Amino acid sequence: MVKVLVAGFTGAMGQAAVNLINSEADFELVGLYAPSAEGKSAADYDLPAALPVYGRLAEVPANQAVWLDFTTPAVVYENIQYALKHGYTPLVGTSGLKDDEITNLQQLAHQHQRGGLIVPNFGLSAVLLMKFAREAAQYLPDVEIIEMHHEDKKDAPSGTALATAKLIDEVRPRHEQSPSVENLPGVRGGDYHGIRVHAVRLPGYLAHEEVLFGGPGEALSIRQDSFDRASFMQGIKVALEKIGQVDELLLGLEQVL
Structure with missing residues (x-):
């Protein structure tokens, strides 16, 4: 039996995970x-009244359970520090962790002898996209996301x-893409080690x-689409089933596939 505490249970992903x-x-x-649940009970969310609901991080008791985090980028780092110090095995679905924060959390997990997973995306199609993009970047170093x-x-x-950008950067040959003069600042997107990343909301x-990959006379596009949050549930299920086999804090769902 895998015991789970859901942090950020009031959000769309948190609710889907609870179900x-x-x-x-x-x-x-x-x-x-969830901070928004302070002063409320599980019954307020049509859940069994005896189920503990915590509105403040300091109220969450120590437990040998999985801490499934779907909170916000502003608080996820603090949450996972707390979880590791109080006996939880973190399964992080919240994005926004910086490289140095991930390193610090991995060191803290090692100190407390805890395993866990930080998962950028629970969708199996997204995991495959990252895998395929990493492979392609070895041969087509001109790329944008x-x-x-x-x-x-x-x-x-x-x-x-x-x-995805980090995985591509690990394997693509040392390369500088053609520079552009930006007539509108930021129009070329963010820059991760020379890989342009564009965000649409x-x-x-x-x-x-x-x-998108480009080469002399050819182009390659790799795309994945998640049309419903149900697409993430299989990945969460697999992670919960396999996380007990992990003895350090790892990055990526592929670590347990």
Whole structure:
């Protein structure tokens, strides 16, 4: 039985995760955390009244459970520090962690002998896109990334786009793409080690990414689309099933596939 506390349970992904956990016989929901829930009970959310609900981080008790985080980029680093210090195994679905913060969390996990996963995207199609993009970058080093999300997404670029850029940067030959004069500042997008990353925020979109490669006389596009949050549930289920086998804090769902 995998025991799970869901942090950020009032958001769309948090609610979907709660429904998933409650639908699986091998998972047990042991607590809920969200600052907006302070002073409320589980019954306010049509959940069993005995289920603990915490509105302040300091109120969350120590527990040998999985801390499934779908909060916000502004608080995720503090949350995971707290989780590791209080016995939880973190499963992080919130984007926004910086490289140095990930390193610090990995060191803290090692100190407390905890495993865990930081997952930029739970969608299996997104994991495959990153895998294929990394492979292609070895042969086509000229590349740009476009990510498209709903208008309420808090951070830009997305964790998936940034993770894709990092994977490409690991393998592509040392390379400088043709410079451009920006008549409109920022029009060429963000720059990650020479890889341009563009973020779109519009109503009607959920989560989409396209990686564009160009070479002499040819082009390659790799794209994935998530049209419904149900697309992330299989990845969450797999991560919860396999996270007990992880003995350090790792980055990416592919670590347990």
